[in-house]
Amino acid sequence: MDFFWTTLWPLIVILAQSVLLLVILLVGIAYILLADRKIWAAVQMRRGPNVVGPWGLFQSFADLLKFVFKEPVIPAGSNKGVFLLAPLVTCVLALAAWAVVPVSAGWVIANINVGVLYIFAVSSLMVYGVIMAGWASNSKYPFLAALRSAAQMVSYEVSIGFVIITVLLCANSLNLSAIVGAQEKGLANYLGVPWLTVLNWYWLPLFPMFVVFFVSALAETNRPPFDLVEAESELVAGFMVEYGSSPYMMFMLGEYVAIATMCAMGTIMFLGGWLPPIAVAPFTWVPGIIWFVLKALLIFFGFAMAKAIVPRYRYDQLMRLGWKVFLPLSLAMVVIVAGVLQYWPVAMAAVK
């Protein structure tokens, strides 16, 4: 009985929490997918999906059923094991990142010391889903798409890494909850308007890095304008040409979960996580999770608008942007932020 309470019970609690998070996350993903299509449609003055359910609200579930009930076709020349493993890798890794995301004060499954590094590590593994799918399909276009996408994802990870470092320098911790906690006080207190907490968050002092993070997150998740993985005019449909039914759905799911993860990362690092934007009465009554979701949705709206507005980059331009613009810029910002924090006590007081 003692064994049950010390070993099994915490395991059961963690399992229950994980299942709860997964269910909420997946329903949320169904609706941000719909939101993505609706926003895209609205920009192009179309209606978007509006047939299944009121205002098309059940469209994602109809799509889910459609994918699941189709027959999965495995090409004869493919490497079967790797071919089926690739969508699983994409999907599982994308979901695994959410284990450390704090959605409100203390609302996190694993409050680990190196939370930021964990998310960074997991998102750097996402590239394997793409490479394995491209190689295992044993077909030209998927392979080419996998090669260029792998190069793209590895390149933009470098600048995301430096963005994370600047945030860590300011927050003095790798723990995601501690990073949000570090944004409770800051510039607003220094300026004498402590109720205007929106100024405390790191988007203001680290604004260039916020922009670099946003663009790199688009590239890292293979979103337009950097969706060269599935540039349909050049590569048919990218690395998932040979995929259909459930395996294809898992790629889509993994992609959107990764996007949600990036939105959550941006919220935590730059938009103060679950903290209210103005610390006066009606705003402080709202629970932290609502603020977190609203901020993440704000960043996702940016993702969706970028998809609708910006034309696709050419591949060499994409590489140039990553290596020749973002890398020097973020490297310089790491040095500048570290120097300012070290040698200018005023800045130290303002950020902390």
Added chain:
Amino acid sequence: MTAAAVFFYLFACILVASAFMVIASKNPVHSVLYLILAFVNAAGLFVMMGAEFLAMILVVVYVGAVAVLFLFVVMMLDVDFAELKQGALQYLPVGMLIGGIFLAELVMVVGSWAIGPGIPTAITAPIPTGITNTEAIGLVLYTRYVYFFEIAGMILLVAMIGAIVLTLHHKARVKRQSISAQNARTPQMAMRVVKVRTGQGLGSNEISSKDAGSAA
């Protein structure tokens, strides 16, 4: 404690099995994938030892970057490795003999190894308590071990510059895009509005071919 033991044996078994599969699998891409699995499990073992920072860095650097390049190279090689491995069996006795000698020597060396008292504390920094291991590594990496750190950085820099020098050729005939030059263009530089008279064409506006060339 039991959960920790279960996870230790889980990670350790998968690590050893996948390390074996790296050399045993016929397909080189599968070998690299097993190598990645071995890396991830090694990271799991690091976490169990409380070295979570090292574990995450292992995954980010080796799995996220180095192994991707491995995979790149292996996928693009069109070598029939099964054919290469055909002759491996006839060298097996010699290989096993050499391996056995190495193993015996290693056992002898490690078995007779003795570390003087006080040496471990003299050559390594004392392990601080009460702070996370990320902070602990940071505190010694840039102070006590700064020269080693800098030397490692210099070696990597030299390797990087060497690779660039070996592969970078500027071909004169290749057209390159200069984005700053493109952004600096104005409508006046790029085009010219002309009124074309009916029946006379552009000739009446006296555009010489030289002008048209510079405008384009």
